[in-house]
Amino acid sequence: MKLAATDYDGTFCPHGGDIPQANVEAVARWQAAGHKFGLCTGRGVELVRLALKPHPDLHPDFFVCNNGGVLLDGSGNLLLSQDIPADVCAGVLAMPVLTQKHHPLRVLTREHMLTVDTGAAIEFGFPLELPGIRLSEASQLEHVVQISLRCDTAEEALAAAAEVRAAFPMITGNINRNYIDFNMQEANKRDGLRNLLQVSGWQPEEVFFIGDDRNDLPAVKFFHGYTVATAADFMKEAAIAVYPTVGDMLLANL
Incomplete structure (x- = not known):
């Protein structure tokens, strides 16, 4: 086999x-x-x-x-x-690199995906209508496995991943084009x-x-x-x- x-x-x-x-x-x-x-x-x-x-x-x-x-x-x-610990999830979501530029942001649990209201003027990129939640609500979700961010360029994604990794070494940034998926290091x-x-x-x-x-x-x-x-x-x-x-x-x- x-x-x-x-x-x-x-x-x-x-x-x-x-x-x-x-x-x-x-x-x-x-x-x-x-x-x-x-x-x-x-x-x-x-x-x-x-x-x-x-x-x-x-x-x-x-x-x-x-x-x-x-x-x-x-x-x-x-x-x-590979769930992200609640305190780590809240810490990552509080970082300015995820919120200040108003990029599209999503939080994924084991089963579901939700859009976080960052004031983004563009869509994340997938043709699926998702429930919208506030940043404070996203920080309270259980069994979060991924935080996904859409940047403007691949270079910006690399820089953002490095910034988050420096603050939270247990988190890795899996990058595909200009998208970052923040997961646990083992993920x-x-x-x-x-x-x-x-x-x-x-x-x-x-x-x-x-x-x-x-x-x-x-x-x-x-x-x-x-x-x-x-x-x-x-x-x-x-x-x-x-x-x-x-x-x-x-x-x-x-």
């Missing part, structure tokens, strides 16, 4: 588009051969369910959500959660997959990971993984091979 894990946005699915049918068909062939397939994404549970709703014939065997902050089995049952895609193997008991002969951006780098390097043709040059340099699509990667290693 082999195990394949793919990033979602920009890898399994083009940014702003739908999952290509060729990828869905390749997943079916991969699973029919007796292998495991799953998503390894910065998305929370709600956005993953939204993405899969138009594809009832797509049945991942596992979900590594929130950059490894939440692990689910193929039926959606919780396997593991990254590399460790998320390692934890999945531990809690599932699976012992695959090989692990195939494919991703396209900075939050995928630790997993690409650790698992000697792959990237797609649309990825940035730094990802192509880190990957051991570049494929046109995820489906091509699955079929080449079937």
Whole structure:
């Protein structure tokens, strides 16, 4: 048995588009051969369910959500959660770098995603209407696994992640383009997959990971993984091979 894990946005699915049918068909062939397939994404549970709703014939065997902050089995049952301690969550949300520039901000719990009112004039970037809450309410939420911030540029995201990390060393900033997901240090895609193997008991002969951006780098390097043709040059340099699509990667290693 082999195990394949793919990033979602920009890898399994083009940014702003739908999952290509060729990828869905390749997943079916991969699973029919007796292998495991799953998503390894910065998305929370709600956005993953939204993405899969138009594809009832797509049945991942596992979900590594929130950059490894939440692990689910193929039926959606919780396997593991890396919750941010309440005092740390409140401290991060109180930092000016998250509030003073009025960037779009979201807080994700194990199950839900909520928009924080920062006075942002632009949307976060996902086509989903979410409950809006005040910053004071966000600080009181239970089982928070991720705080997501949209910056203007990737450079600004890197600087903001460094600022938060300096104040809270137990928090890491998983960056995809100009978006930051603040998670617990252990919540990254590399460790998320390692934890999945531990809690599932699976012992695959090989692990195939494919991703396209900075939050995928630790997993690409650790698992000697792959990237797609649309990825940035730094990802192509880190990957051991570049494929046109995820489906091509699955079929080449079937």
